[in-house]
Amino acid sequence: MAQALEAINPSLTAAEQRLRAAVEALTASEVAVEKAQQALDFSRMELGALESSRQDLGRRVAQFRTDPILASDSLPLARESLRQQLDSIAPAKKRLTDQRAALDALPSPEAFEQTEGAFNSAQQMLDLARVQQSEASTRLDQAVAALAALTSGEPLARTLEQLTAEKAQLEQQISDLNGKVETVQSALDTQQHQLVESLTAVKEIEEEIRRVQTLLLQIRASWQEQDLTGDPLAEAAQAREATLRATLTLLEGYVSALEGIGVEISAWAKLNDSQLAQRLIDAQRLDRSEEAFEAYLNDSINAARSSFLRLSLISDAMDLLDGSLKKEIENVQKHVGKVVPRWQALLKRVVRESRFHEASLKFFNSYNKDRAGVSVPLGNKAVPVPDIASEAQLTDLQLTFLLSMAMSHQWSPWKALLLDDPTQHHDLVHASAVFDLLRDYIVDHGFQVVIATHDALQARYFMRKLQNDGIEAKIWTLVPTEDGVTAQAGSWKQRIQ
Numbered sequence: 001m002a003q004a005l006e007a008i009n010p011s012l013t014a015a016e017q018r019l020r021a022a023v024e025a026l027t028a029s030e031v032a033v034e035k036a037q038q039a040l041d042f043s044r045m046e047l048g049a050l051e052s053s054r055q056d057l058g059r060r061v062a063q064f065r066t067d068p069i070l071a072s073d074s075l076p077l078a079r080e081s082l083r084q085q086l087d088s089i090a091p092a093k094k095r096l097t098d099q100r101a102a103l104d105a106l107p108s109p110e111a112f113e114q115t116e117g118a119f120n121s122a123q124q125m126l127d128l129a130r131v132q133q134s135e136a137s138t139r140l141d142q143a144v145a146a147l148a149a150l151t152s153g154e155p156l157a158r159t160l161e162q163l164t165a166e167k168a169q170l171e172q173q174i175s176d177l178n179g180k181v182e183t184v185q186s187a188l189d190t191q192q193h194q195l196v197e198s199l200t201a202v203k204e205i206e207e208e209i210r211r212v213q214t215l216l217l218q219i220r221a222s223w224q225e226q227d228l229t230g231d232p233l234a235e236a237a238q239a240r241e242a243t244l245r246a247t248l249t250l251l252e253g254y255v256s257a258l259e260g261i262g263v264e265i266s267a268w269a270k271l272n273d274s275q276l277a278q279r280l281i282d283a284q285r286l287d288r289s290e291e292a293f294e295a296y297l298n299d300s301i302n303a304a305r306s307s308f309l310r311l312s313l314i315s316d317a318m319d320l321l322d323g324s325l326k327k328e329i330e331n332v333q334k335h336v337g338k339v340v341p342r343w344q345a346l347l348k349r350v351v352r353e354s355r356f357h358e359a360s361l362k363f364f365n366s367y368n369k370d371r372a373g374v375s376v377p378l379g380n381k382a383v384p385v386p387d388i389a390s391e392a393q394l395t396d397l398q399l400t401f402l403l404s405m406a407m408s409h410q411w412s413p414w415k416a417l418l419l420d421d422p423t424q425h426h427d428l429v430h431a432s433a434v435f436d437l438l439r440d441y442i443v444d445h446g447f448q449v450v451i452a453t454h455d456a457l458q459a460r461y462f463m464r465k466l467q468n469d470g471i472e473a474k475i476w477t478l479v480p481t482e483d484g485v486t487a488q489a490g491s492w493k494q495r496i497q
Contacts, residue, residue, distance in 0.1 A: 026191050033198050040205050047212050054219045089241045339404040346400035350433050392425035421453045435462045
């Protein structure tokens, strides 16, 4: 048992020494990681400055691509654009210089390799400490097994008190060893966690460094794509500024020359306009003097004003007439509607077809115009009269409507009915009804009837009908003569005088 404990104690002492070395290596690794983190922060700051510079350069490159000098509408605008670019270069140059001075230097590859070597050494020491801890645990188990063999064997020569004391010592040593093992295990777990964090931080630093390097390569490539030589430095911006200033000076000279040319062109244009105006005036006044032409123009203006005034008065009168006509036209429907009952009564005397006795007059609007239509019933609906009426029936409708209007609205002091062959489509039987109606208008209402017809038979029939009722009637015949067409009373026969 004593030999086993003596064998365990040196191993624990060596493990504790290695653990201290691992802790010291881990501390050194943490210091290296902290330095690497600081270097990473500096790199990020430099990356932000480079990103801002890249964006600024990108905007300037876009401006150079669009070439605002050539895109300007005039030389003053181009000169103003160059002046604005030159004014914006100086602050950008100062800002880049300040940012470059404020940035710290990147960590050198030697420092990064040294930190990585220290980290690898600490990890190797940690692995060795774990192996030694495992060996110590194995030896402890062997010692416990030996103690169990001793306690279960033959009776020992030592007394119970001695064995109890040795047992207490062994238990105390075992308890101490277990505490040390737990302490070492806790330290190992802490170191393992710190090691994982260190590895993660190192990977992040490596990724950030690679990203920064990629971004720097992109910035350099973008710089070279803009036909700018070298790295993106303030000296290149100064060279660009000098080029722009030289271009601005050259353009200012061109602007001055063009302004002088523009003044001369304006003077020549005004002179040309004045000469053209004078030629136009001379062409208008012909051989008249300017005073006579001025008087002529004044007279023309006064005449035009008088004509305009007269036309204005005529326009006002036409507007008044139009308004009055519209008012009268609005009353036409009312006046026409009053004759419908009389008209239907006359239709019953003249037209034999009963459906026409119910003819109705309707007003409607079509194509923004007021219109009137006559319809009669046919079956269960009303249809327009022209669709079903014969020529004689249409003539009777028109004649009876005219006679109804003549009774209600007298349009002349002379009560006369001038009819153009009202029975040309009638046979003698139907014409008799029309003649009876006209006879009643002569006898009862005092109308004088004048009929123009080409049917001599119907004319003589109507004359005899009137004469039989004691009404004076005459037939006048239009006869062609050598002196032209003349009207003669009496005979219907045509003869040449």
